[in-house]
Amino acid sequence: MNAFQKRTAIRIASVSILLACIASPVAWFVARENAEESIVSLANEQSGRLLHHHRALDLSDPDAVEHATQAAKSISGGLFDIAEIYGSDGRKLAESLTSEGDAVESALPNHGSPKYSKASYESMELPDGHWVLRIFVPLRNSETDVNGPITGYFEGVRVVPEWQREQIFTSSLAVALMVGLASLLCGAVLYPVVVHLSADNERKAREVLDSHLSMMEALGRAIAKRDSDTGAHNYRVAWIAACIAESMGQTGSAMQALIAGSFLHDVGKIGIPDAILLKPGKLDAAEWVIMRTHVEQGEEIVTGMGWLDGANAVVAGHHEKWNGSGYPRQLVGEAIPLSARIFAVADVFDALCSKRPYKEPMGFDAAMAILEKDTGSHFDPEVMAVFRTLADEIFNCLANRAESDARQLLEERVRHHFEL
Numbered sequence: 001m002n003a004f005q006k007r008t009a010i011r012i013a014s015v016s017i018l019l020a021c022i023a024s025p026v027a028w029f030v031a032r033e034n035a036e037e038s039i040v041s042l043a044n045e046q047s048g049r050l051l052h053h054h055r056a057l058d059l060s061d062p063d064a065v066e067h068a069t070q071a072a073k074s075i076s077g078g079l080f081d082i083a084e085i086y087g088s089d090g091r092k093l094a095e096s097l098t099s100e101g102d103a104v105e106s107a108l109p110n111h112g113s114p115k116y117s118k119a120s121y122e123s124m125e126l127p128d129g130h131w132v133l134r135i136f137v138p139l140r141n142s143e144t145d146v147n148g149p150i151t152g153y154f155e156g157v158r159v160v161p162e163w164q165r166e167q168i169f170t171s172s173l174a175v176a177l178m179v180g181l182a183s184l185l186c187g188a189v190l191y192p193v194v195v196h197l198s199a200d201n202e203r204k205a206r207e208v209l210d211s212h213l214s215m216m217e218a219l220g221r222a223i224a225k226r227d228s229d230t231g232a233h234n235y236r237v238a239w240i241a242a243c244i245a246e247s248m249g250q251t252g253s254a255m256q257a258l259i260a261g262s263f264l265h266d267v268g269k270i271g272i273p274d275a276i277l278l279k280p281g282k283l284d285a286a287e288w289v290i291m292r293t294h295v296e297q298g299e300e301i302v303t304g305m306g307w308l309d310g311a312n313a314v315v316a317g318h319h320e321k322w323n324g325s326g327y328p329r330q331l332v333g334e335a336i337p338l339s340a341r342i343f344a345v346a347d348v349f350d351a352l353c354s355k356r357p358y359k360e361p362m363g364f365d366a367a368m369a370i371l372e373k374d375t376g377s378h379f380d381p382e383v384m385a386v387f388r389t390l391a392d393e394i395f396n397c398l399a400n401r402a403e404s405d406a407r408q409l410l411e412e413r414v415r416h417h418f419e420l
Contacts, residue, residue: 005195012194016187020180027179031172039079039158040121040135047075047083047137047156068094068152075156076101080135082157086114088150100159104130114138114153131160216260219301223269233350235406238262240346240394241339242413247386248342253310255417258339259410261302261314265343268298268315295319295328313337318344323377333380341380345371345387348378353395364395 061067068085072094075083081101085094090113097105107126114136122134139152160168241262245255269277272294276287283291298315317331317340324332352367362370368391375384398406 008194008198009191012187012191016184019186020183023183024176024180028172028176031175032168035168035171036121036123036133039133039160039164042079044119044135044137046079047135047154064152065093069096072096079158080156081159082155084155086153086155088152090114090153093152101157104128104132104157104159108132108134108157114155116153117150131165133158133160216263219264219267219270223266232401232403232406233354234263234265235403235410236350236354236398236401237265237343237346239406239410239413240350240398241343242410242417243390243394244342244346244383244387245339247390248338248383250338251417254339257310257313258342259414259417261311261318261339262343262346263410264298264302264311265314265318265347266294266298267301268294268296270301271297292319292327313339314343316340318347320344321378322380325377336380338383341383345379345383348374349387349391349394350398353398364392367395 064087072083072085073096076096077098081098082105083094083096084092086092104126107128107130108124116136117138119135119137121136124132124134126132135154135156135158137154137156138150139154140148141151238259242255242259245258250258272291276283276290279287295316295318299312302311302315303309314337316329317337320326320329320331320336320340321344322333322336322341324330326336349367349371352362352370353364355361368388371379371384371387375381397409401409
């Protein structure tokens with residue numbers, strides 16, 4: 001399991017556990033509410049039948065008290081432990097209690113004369129530990145006409161027995177556990193799907209990035225072939241610049257931009273005429289003016305290409321100097337982008353230490369002496385301070401390296417910083 005899969009597993013597991021922790025209590029509450037409502041519905045149905053049987057729905061006739069008393073006695077002891085029947089004026093006509101009802105009656109909160117028009121119930125946990133359901137039902141002559149005149153009121157109290165409490169607890173717990181398990185199973189099912197989709201997306205992203213890097217390499221090699229008959233310089237300077245930047249703490253997009261810019265620093269030379277670019281002797285003043293336009297032409301090439309926009313800083317600033325004597329903008333000090341300041345050191349060091357058609361490679365000490373002399377004028381002192389600690393190792397690593405070796409060195413840094 002790689003790092004991404006571990007992160008994905010941890011995140012999905014965390015969300016699944018959080019969902020289970022939220023959903024299970026909700027499921028518990030809903031299951032308990034449903035159980036209560038089932039008890040209430042059954043109790044209402046049973047009490048309605050007994051009230052109808054004892055003609056206690058219409059409590060306006062002379063025998064209303066007798067009918068209400070008979071009905072209350074029949075109802076209590078069944079699903080209810082307390083049965084109370086009131087007239088339409090709210091006056092209590094009859095009451096019947098079981099021993100359980102008598103034990104809890106004093107603990108029930110008092111209420112005024114009934115005046116409700118809809119059936120309802122209360123679930124209460126009494127101080128003595130009893131769980132009771134208190135039901136309020138308005139009575140009408142017609143059970144189907146909910147808007148008909150109220151002829152009386154029925155109030156019942158059921159003390160939920162221990163066996164029923166255990167049954168409700170067990171069923172609610174089962175529902176809560178099932179919901180929690182379902183949440184965890186959803187996470188387990190989602191994990192391979194997310195990993196597969198992410199891997200597919202990552203593969204496609206890598207293919208796109210690989211094509212971008214291939215195009216970058218093609219551009220760099222094209223100008224290198226025109227300029228020096230070798231692409232090794234681009235690979236070396238990009239690798240040296242990456243080594244310096246790593247030691248300076250550069251990461252992510254900043255490092256990616258530095259590598260791309262270092263590799264494409266001279267891409268603007270594609271637009272320089274061969275007569276000037278390949279001239280074996282020194283350039284005159286007019287030719288130097290044309291040669292220096294390769295910076296602006298390079299900017300035009302990389303600007304607006306999306307993924308290459310970050311390379312602009314190096315392409316535009318690789319000929320600027322710390323003291324402002326560079327070109328094309330004569331930027332001074334930290335006004336020069338850091339990536340361009342890093343590249344300037346890498347570029348000059350490689351140029352001094354490399355064999356060219358017009359010169360032999362310079363030794364390490366001689367090359368470092370030139371860089372030290374130009375520190376503070378051409379080069380950023382802070383960048384040089386970092387490079388000074390790396391220079392000997394870089395020189396030895398690149399000594400007598402073929403183009404393929406230099407390419408392999410850079411590919412290692414590209415794969416690391418572009419997360420390939």
